[in-house]
Amino acid sequence: MMLIPSFLRWDSVLPARMLWLLVLPILLALSTQTFAHGVAEDDALFIEQASGMQLLPFIYLGAKHMVTGYDHLLFLLGVVFFLYHMRDVGIYVTLFAVGHSVTLLYGVLSETNVNPYIVDAIIGFSVVYKALDNLGAFRRWFGIQPNTKAAVLIFGFFHGFGLATKLQDFTLSQEGLVGNILAFNVGVEIGQLLALFAILIAMNTWRRSSLFARQAFAANVALMATGFLLIGYQLTGLLLTT
Amino acid sequence: MHDITEISQNGLPSSASLIKATLGAAILGTALLVTTVLPAEYGIDPTGVGNSLGLTALNGTANTAPAAPAETVSGAVAVNDTNPVRKRDQAFQTRTFTLTLAPGQGTEVKAIMEAGERFVFSWQAEGGLVNFDMHGEPPNAAKDEFTSYWFARNQPGASGSFTAPFKGTHGWYWRNRNDKPVKVTVSLSGFFRNVFMP
Secondary structure (H helix, E strand, O other), rough: OOOOOOHHHHHHHHHHHHHHHHHHHHHHHHHHHHOOOOOOHHHHHHHHHHHOOHHHHHHHHHHHHOOOOOHHHHHHHHHHHHOOOHHHHHHHHHHHHHHHHHHHHHHHHOOOOEEEEEHHHHHHHHHHHHHHHHHHHHHHHHHHOOOOOHHHHHHHHHHHHHHHHHOOOOOOOOOOOHHHHHHHHHHHHHHHHHHHHHHHHHHHHHHHOEEEEHHHHHHHHHHHHHHHHHHHHHHHHHOOOO | OHHHHOOOOOOOOOOOHHHHHHHHHHHHHHHHHHHHHHHHHOOOOOOOOHHOOOOOOOOOOOOOOOOHHHHHHHHHOOOOOOOOOOOOOOEEEEEEEEEEEEOOOOEEOOOOOOOOOEEEEEEEOOOOOEEEEEEEOOOOOOOOOOOOEEEEEEEEEEEEEEEEEOEEEEEEEEEEOOOOOOEEEEEEEOOOOOEEEE
């Protein structure tokens, strides 16, 4: 009862059930792509050969990339895990979106070359960080609470570089580049919203359970474990290529 | 604060529980990494679990080739080149080798190539499955200095096309881990200086 603010109760989020019907089939269809992080081969061919502005394909690619970008989604899950007010969700997700949009656009258009393994390892670290933050570890261990909004924005910058490096591998057509990248960014935000809806619906259902408090601790430990796994995976890739 | 204290009856978790949680997460993450992800993505299998789960067979098909230039990733059209034809003045050659690998034996076939040269290939193993590592090294490389392009275990054969990312010797190492001899027949056609068995 006290755990769930009244305006977030299941009954007050009437359209939520309908959102499930919309979101679930899309996510299921794309779930096979989740394991191919990066850009799928056919999409890669498209990007290489595309010339001129092709806004809708790039919007679609951006959305697809975000929905299958499990490292971005894991961070997003960590961010909204204990956000009960939609207003807070809006603020934090916007901060994340601003962060990754800035560096996605900057990274691709300026052709800044950052090592993708290092960036992806930092993204993995962002997941670990957020999980620890959710558990109150910084307050317990160090007596400090780093500004959560600043953290989301700053990690957002790194997520954006991660998104940019995936595109930088390809020779993007110079003609229409700005339009295509903006379209890709719009797609990323659309994909983020879709994933966010699914995450929030799941979280709202879960929070109603009386076991949530205990499971929440374990869930953040699991989140942390995947963050460590991501760091290790990316660092291995880094070691193999130097 | 938007964290676990919002729902926990006991406020902040204890330091001990947080340390246990972090260590547990690190161990779990590393265990999964080393037993499933590294074998599947890179063919690195220090515990052997990946092999017994059959995950190492995945390696080589995932988009993970380190140091692979953009050319080989897209495969279809060369970077900055809109012409589907790549003209070559050098001779077009076809070579076929048949090697017999005794139990436990490993053998190499290598093509001497300039950077950018390419060939198509196909090889089959008769009498058993083999492990193979398609790799290359620059001229006068040190003993362990090589770049692995495609490593997989227990394969009956493989085919594809290969473009030399740098000047040097590029080809295959096959290993017969069965208890009887295996015959490997490899055929390659395309552009290279020469093919030999080191």
